[in-house]
Amino acid sequence: MIETPYLLFLGDAPDQLSAKVAQGIKDWRPENSVGQLRLPGCGTDIGLQDMTLAEAKAAGAKTLVIGVANRGGIISQAWKDVLIEALEMGYDLASGLHNLLRDEGDLVAAAQMHGGTLHDVRVPTVGYPIANGIKRTGKRCLAVGTDCSAGKMYTALAMDAEMQERGLKSTFRATGQTGILITGHGVPLDAVIADFMAGAVEYLTPDNDEDHWDMIEGQGSLFHVSYSGVTMALVHGGQPDALILCHEPTRTHMRGLPGYSLPTLEVLRDTALPLAQVANPACKVVGISVNTQHMSEDDAVAYLKDVEERMGLPAVDPYRHGAGRLVDALASI
């Protein structure tokens, strides 16, 4: 559990894309951030108030979150100066970088001296159990994709936000680094030991009120040979009541796998649903989320209409048209 609110560290990020994590936090949990901290030469601005460490501290910030990717996998001295000053002022630090805060001796020493916590969200800190498969109370929705990076996290966050707005009970359950930094907690599933993956998902989505929905962040794809085992653990450990199929129609091959073509939405449905029904016989596919960012509005609308007719399910791009119809579809469960 990472203490909120955050001050978002943008460092010397060259562009908007490298500040993806900070942008995600600002878009999905604006209440979690008091401001942004930029170094000289920073080429991005996520639209929060610029603050010094002292100003943010006065505004209540508890954790300095590294909201950008670092260049070349090295935490530079310019960054370190700020990170150490933050620890001296009583901040915790949180990071999803590949190179870990805990591997930097000077950060570890400063954290120890000042009682701060270093959160490396890529590394599990919990001893997860082996999954027991016992049916849990409450409802769960899982997004599964024809490929990786097809919009599964965005879909779950958008559905959760829509549920909240309607006053319905919902919790976004993060399973990746960005999701964990957005919400302050979750399971870094791709870093969990194989035997405990499904148990980690069970741990993440415990018993809950009968009318509460967990919106579980998907990972990988059942059709992506590098990561399909992680997806499988979500399908079985998550015991989903509802599946949302996610697709990016302009992709010509599986991400990072030039020799592999994408499955159709029909094949994804016919593969994922029976597997999910092993853990939850009542599971249904309730809707389709299409990432149409590389299509014109007209093409997107026509594509969605076609998919909706073919599949007999609501098909939307939640970014373009909102997640309302996907949330409506949960009512059938």
Place this chain on the structure above:
Amino acid sequence: MIETPYLLFLGDAPDQLSAKVAQGIKDWRPENSVGQLRLPGCGTDIGLQDMTLAEAKAAGAKTLVIGVANRGGIISQAWKDVLIEALEMGYDLASGLHNLLRDEGDLVAAAQMHGGTLHDVRVPTVGYPIANGIKRTGKRCLAVGTDCSAGKMYTALAMDAEMQERGLKSTFRATGQTGILITGHGVPLDAVIADFMAGAVEYLTPDNDEDHWDMIEGQGSLFHVSYSGVTMALVHGGQPDALILCHEPTRTHMRGLPGYSLPTLEVLRDTALPLAQVANPACKVVGISVNTQHMSEDDAVAYLKDVEERMGLPAVDPYRHGAGRLVDALASI
């Protein structure tokens, strides 16, 4: 890579069942063991010559392998006396125990002093890559089960032995602790970090001669919600050309999951084959291996005949009737 041949340490094992690992080594790699070492009170005998550390050393033994489960997860002082003496004499130690040799300070100290290696085969020692899905040369066979512990390792070992006997090119590829101790190398797949599971299987089964078969040890089951992610990584990382379906007909529910019934062999076939064809479109289901240990000979024969007719594939219990017909079936690939 664990140096062979071994001296098999049976300790004070109360019964035959607790010496399962030693028995497996003796059954499948008799050439790897020079003898057995038993402590007073040992209630088992795997039929090797009893030897002292010195006698086995003289006979060429390089590694003392703990071939038994320990009671209560504690490495007793009686065991330690032998293990330390072995290190002093120049042995390496190998163990698949849950509690690790490397966590015992006195063993670590003795190993350092005498230049011995402590092999804890539950712990990966290689930084495995992320799977790249690129088609490899050579052939691969994977056993998949309706449940865990349905005979997958036994089937792969029996098929490998039959291939060797026929002078065909075959390698058993171990993916679990027992298999690794039997052969001296492999990947402890259930202990690998999620993101690297499929890559570890690719690493284990590299390019090979076109007429060489890897007999890959299966793990878990696509239908066992605790471990299905591990199985999925084998199905995709292994790129199998041939699948063998494994089944234990008398089981009333999935192992450790009282609420879960077993799938039929038909459902296993129809689930595993399309998933395997994602990584290798040419994959086929070639045979069925049934563990009939809890059935009479008549019942077993009748059951196998029925399965064979129903499924249109050779169905055998390799323990009862040999793996010959399963190896014959590979010829169709």
